[in-house]
Amino acid sequence: MSLISANKKNKTNDFALGQKNITMVQAITDALDVMLERDERVMLLGEDIGKNGGVFRATDGLQKKYGEDRVVDTPLSEAGIIGTGVGLAVNGMRPVLEIQFLGFIYPAFEQIATHVTRMRMRTRGELTVPMVIRAPYGAGVRAPEIHSDSTEAYFTHMPGIKVICPSSPYDAKGLLISAMEDPDPVLFMESMRLYRSGKEEVPEGYYKEEIGKGKKVKEGKDVTVITWGAMVKTAKEAADSMENRDIECDVIDVRTLYPLDQDIIADSVQKTGRVVIVHEAHETGGVGNDILSVINKQAFMYLKAPIEKVTGFDVPVPMFSLEDHYLPSAARIQTAIHKVYSF
Amino acid sequence: MNFPLVRCIKEDGNMVDPSLKEKISEELVKKFYFHMKRIRAFDRSAKNLQRQGRLGTYAMYEGQEAAQVGSALALDTMDWMLPTYRDHGALLTHGAEMMRVLLYWNGRMEGSFHPGKRIFPPAVPIATQLPHAVGTAWAEVRKGTNNACLVYFGDGATSEGDFHEGLNFASVLKSPVVFFNQNNGYAISVPVYKQMNSESIVQKSVAYGIPGIRVDGNDIVAVYFETQKALERAKKGEGPTLIEAVTQRFGAHTTADDPSKYRDQEEVERQREHVDPIRRLERFMHKHGFENETWIKETEKAIETEIQEAIMEMENFPKAEIEDIFDHVFEIMPRSIVEQKNEYMEWIRGEKV
Numbered sequence: 001m002s003l004i005s006a007n008k009k010n011k012t013n014d015f016a017l018g019q020k021n022i023t024m025v026q027a028i029t030d031a032l033d034v035m036l037e038r039d040e041r042v043m044l045l046g047e048d049i050g051k052n053g054g055v056f057r058a059t060d061g062l063q064k065k066y067g068e069d070r071v072v073d074t075p076l077s078e079a080g081i082i083g084t085g086v087g088l089a090v091n092g093m094r095p096v097l098e099i100q101f102l103g104f105i106y107p108a109f110e111q112i113a114t115h116v117t118r119m120r121m122r123t124r125g126e127l128t129v130p131m132v133i134r135a136p137y138g139a140g141v142r143a144p145e146i147h148s149d150s151t152e153a154y155f156t157h158m159p160g161i162k163v164i165c166p167s168s169p170y171d172a173k174g175l176l177i178s179a180m181e182d183p184d185p186v187l188f189m190e191s192m193r194l195y196r197s198g199k200e201e202v203p204e205g206y207y208k209e210e211i212g213k214g215k216k217v218k219e220g221k222d223v224t225v226i227t228w229g230a231m232v233k234t235a236k237e238a239a240d241s242m243e244n245r246d247i248e249c250d251v252i253d254v255r256t257l258y259p260l261d262q263d264i265i266a267d268s269v270q271k272t273g274r275v276v277i278v279h280e281a282h283e284t285g286g287v288g289n290d291i292l293s294v295i296n297k298q299a300f301m302y303l304k305a306p307i308e309k310v311t312g313f314d315v316p317v318p319m320f321s322l323e324d325h326y327l328p329s330a331a332r333i334q335t336a337i338h339k340v341y342s343f
Numbered sequence: 344m345n346f347p348l349v350r351c352i353k354e355d356g357n358m359v360d361p362s363l364k365e366k367i368s369e370e371l372v373k374k375f376y377f378h379m380k381r382i383r384a385f386d387r388s389a390k391n392l393q394r395q396g397r398l399g400t401y402a403m404y405e406g407q408e409a410a411q412v413g414s415a416l417a418l419d420t421m422d423w424m425l426p427t428y429r430d431h432g433a434l435l436t437h438g439a440e441m442m443r444v445l446l447y448w449n450g451r452m453e454g455s456f457h458p459g460k461r462i463f464p465p466a467v468p469i470a471t472q473l474p475h476a477v478g479t480a481w482a483e484v485r486k487g488t489n490n491a492c493l494v495y496f497g498d499g500a501t502s503e504g505d506f507h508e509g510l511n512f513a514s515v516l517k518s519p520v521v522f523f524n525q526n527n528g529y530a531i532s533v534p535v536y537k538q539m540n541s542e543s544i545v546q547k548s549v550a551y552g553i554p555g556i557r558v559d560g561n562d563i564v565a566v567y568f569e570t571q572k573a574l575e576r577a578k579k580g581e582g583p584t585l586i587e588a589v590t591q592r593f594g595a596h597t598t599a600d601d602p603s604k605y606r607d608q609e610e611v612e613r614q615r616e617h618v619d620p621i622r623r624l625e626r627f628m629h630k631h632g633f634e635n636e637t638w639i640k641e642t643e644k645a646i647e648t649e650i651q652e653a654i655m656e657m658e659n660f661p662k663a664e665i666e667d668i669f670d671h672v673f674e675i676m677p678r679s680i681v682e683q684k685n686e687y688m689e690w691i692r693g694e695k696v
Contacts (some may be wrong), residue, residue, distance in 0.1 A: 043485075069485065077516055080474050080508035085493075087478020090463070093485065095478075105503070114468050115475065121671045122464045123456035128674075160672050183674040212677065259677035308651075 017204040025195040027169035027202050028058050028134075031176035032096065034206050036066045039094060042180065044071045045081050046098030046134075055100055056136060056195055081106040082133065086115050089129040090184075095270075096180060102137035102189065103149035116185045117160030132179045132186045137278060138230050139312075139323045140193045148317040150229075150281040155187045156258040156290065162211055163257040165189040169200040169203035171255060174209030182211060191230035214261035216268075220248030223337050224268040226291055227278040228254045231328060235278045238333035247341050257287050263289060266298035273304035274340040278328050283311040305343035309338040344546040346557040348589065351564040354617050356626025364631065367564065370461075372624075372633045373414060375563045379408040379621050381600065381646045382432035385441065388650050393598045397658070398448045402429045406561075406593035410525045410619030411495075412436050414588070418493055418572055423479050425463040425472045425494040429525075429592075433495060434462055441653035442660070451663060461490075470500035473509025473522065480518040488663070491519040491577040499530025501544050504569060516550040519577035521570060521586045523679075525560060527592040533603035545587040553583050560588030561620040564627075591618055595671030665691065 022030065035042045044059055047052035050073035053060035063071035074081050078099055085095040099105045110132070119129045139148035155163050163275075164179060164186060165174040172190070179186040217232060218239050227235045232253045250268045254261055269275055275295060277288040288309050295307065310328040318326050350359050358364060386405050392398040407429070415436035418424060424437045428551065431444045439457040447454025447465070456462035463479075466472035476494035483490045500506050501524070513520045524544050528535055541547065548555025554576070558569045566588055573584035593611055595602045602608055616622070628634045669676065669684040676684075 075508075075511055077508045077511070079505055080477075080512045083471065083474025083505060083508065084478035084481065084512055087475040087480070088482050089478070090475070091479045093478075093480035093482050110468060111471060111474070111505075115471060119464070120673070122452060124452065124671050125674070126456045126458055127463070162673075162677075259679060262678060 006263055019201040019203055021199045021240070022202050023196045023199050024166070024169045024172045025058050026192070027054055027173040028176060028190060028211065029060055029062070030058060030202065031173040031180070032062060032136070033065070035177060035180045036062060036070060038206065039180075041092060041094040042053065042096065043088060043091060043093050044096050044098065045074050046072075047074060047076050047081075049098050049099050054098060056192070058134070059098070064112060075136045078104060078106075078108040079111050081112040082116065085131050086111065086119070086129055089131045090119065093209050094130055094180060096132045096134060099135040101135060101143075101147045101149070102151060103146040105133075105135055109154070112155070112161065116197040117158055120184065121160065128183060129185050130183050132176070132182075132188050134188045134190060136192045136195070137189045138191050138193055139257035139317050139327050140230065142247055142320045142323075143192070145319055148320075148323060150181050150279075150312065150317070152187075152189060152257050152283060153286050154212045156287055157285075158183065162186045162259065163189065164211060164254060164255065165191070165229040165257055167191065167194060167229055167253050169202050171209055173202055174207050175255065177206060178208045178211050181208070186211070189229060193230040197233070204297045209255075212256045212259045212261055214252050214254040214256070216264070217253050218249060218251035218271075220250045222248045223274045223276060223341055224252065224272045224274055225276045225337065226252045226254060226265060226295070227332070228257060228278070231278045231280055234328060234330050235333055238330040238337060241330065241334060242337050245338070247337060248294060249337060254291070260290060260294060262294050262298060265294050269299040270302045273302045274343070275303070276304065276310060276333065276336045276340055277309045278309065278310045278333055280327055283309060284314050286311055305340040308340050310336045344542060344549065346543055346545045346555060348557050348559050349565050349569055350559040350562050351568065352562045352623055352627045354623060356623065356630045358627075358631075358636055363564075366568075368617065369519055369633060371674040372628060373638070375412065375567070376628065376639075377642055377646075378416065378436045378437060379413040379563065379624065380642060381649070382412060382435055383621060384646050385435060385650055386432065388654065389445065390594075390598060392445075392480050392654065393448070398445065399450050400597050400599045401448050402430050403594040403596045404432050404592065405552040406591045406615075406619070407508075407525055407527055408432060408629070409563035409566055409624070410560040410590045410609060412522050413563040414521075414586075417567055417570035419490070420534060421461065421488070421490045423461040423463070423476070423490065423492040425476045425479070425492060426465050427495050428465040428467055428474065429497070430465065430495045431550070434481075437462060441649065442656040445657040446660060447652055449657060451660070453660070453666070461486060470496055470503035470505035470509070474501075474518045474586040476522075477509055477512045477518045480513070481516060483519065489519070489578040491521065491574050493521045493523055493574070495523050495525060496525065498526040498528070498535045498538055499533065500524075501547065502538055510547070510551045510553070510583070513583040514553045517580065517582035520579060520583040521569065521573045522583060524587045525586065526587050527590050528591060529606070530597070531596040531600065531605060532602075538546065541612045543587060545585060555585045555587070555590065557587045560590030561618050561623060563620055564626055590620075637687055670687070
């Protein structure tokens, strides 16, 4: 890395720059912009991300600002994007690869399973793949077939890659910047439902949120609700409404699905003894089961009720006429909270 | 489609175009000969070691020496090589340590990389390394160097999606990549005519709008000069080339394979007389005044010593540490792996029952 190197201006978090009120998709664009500016090695690759600014406009204006050799419209080929990214990353670049929808990542599965995640291990760290794969995911936006998958568990099961799924503009920006500086590959899942569902004050410029740390989004003593991504909003809504029945919920957004923040889960469950796990992915083999396993190990003797899960069913995500029945709703979560509370 | 087989040395050792001789120095001929003899001796030793239970399953390349050495010698030290599991002859020629290559076939991860050398670990899935070459070459362009990448793959790999994706990306991006195909006639047991309906592999270059060369893969002179031309083109910014080197694998797919089930091995041995790349170079040397018995004897002895030393080094290499299973997956080990490691290490030391 002699000719191109990181140009790190502000190493520390700089909150003095001021705030802006933006959506999650704008926060993602902002993170990419900050890193393209700071680090010459950063390159964005994807389908329609250049001139068009991405199908969700996540890369809007970035090609114009940084040029066609850093924000690149690639041929339509997921395996090509990820495979080319492996070469770029091994040879000193910092590629950020957009897969247009998580449901379209499957052609690249082999590249991720055999190369992206194994290069460090196979070469004892001589060659590494510091890449970020960004993928919009999830149901609830009336998208066409296959566009609504939430298949994070394929990747949490795969050794050698971290999986992040933010639920707010602030977290999205801070976590994406951390992912782009991480020495190992990261899958960064972006909820389509949350892209424009609300605005939040986000610091301008560079700041990081720690990978592998969850966040308490609501404090309560009676029931722990654990979730991530688009379901954070739904779970919070359910938990808020339980206050009418004098049930106070601790709502945890785990934010990183691998590695999981075991402490935040254990601390809360040891306090409440009652747990509801919520995710929109299919139940069998879902990350909810890994959370159950953490609880089993760290807080089994504190449990006062069997753990409830509210998840997507073990069926392909239905087309949008029925997707609302597939997705966990606030009402289903309320039922589960009530069940564990009154056990 | 008209892609004539490029050949410099005929089977009888005569030159197709005698005027080329001035480009072939004694030094170059010696390099060709030394490296081909070296990697063949290595291949045979490795096969024997496997038979004696001193190596795991091993993939042989005997017959493909001209293709591997000729292409590898055309590379500069700063050029990248992306091999498959059958290209360790090329690796050794590009500077990989022999002891490490042996370690790989002895089930040691330490053998899949070559510190300080621009060599990828061998691709075990088929054709997945082609897109890697494109990215690696692209990074060189971004750094402003004129280093190129050479990526190996076999005839079977052309049926995979990654073959198309790699060539398409490279052609669109004008990446400095040489796609070096060794068409050895078989993908394990499936002959190339069952692999594709195309007359040749090289004709696929037309679809990508890139130059394609079909070269006699048993003619090291032709392989060397054609690879060199393709690399020069790449380095001048003129983009990728597809080279099809037509060659033959004399032996099995691996030590776990029995080729007599799918082809007539006696026929292969009869053909060897015509196609063996080392014999062809020997005839050329004999007819063109490069033969030097003393030097050949010394070379053979030096190779034998090198191989024996590498085997000793491999066998004396420190035992694999159990911790290695856990320690290299991430730069910083996540908690789940830390806990699994600690628990297992305590258990194996008898501290936990």
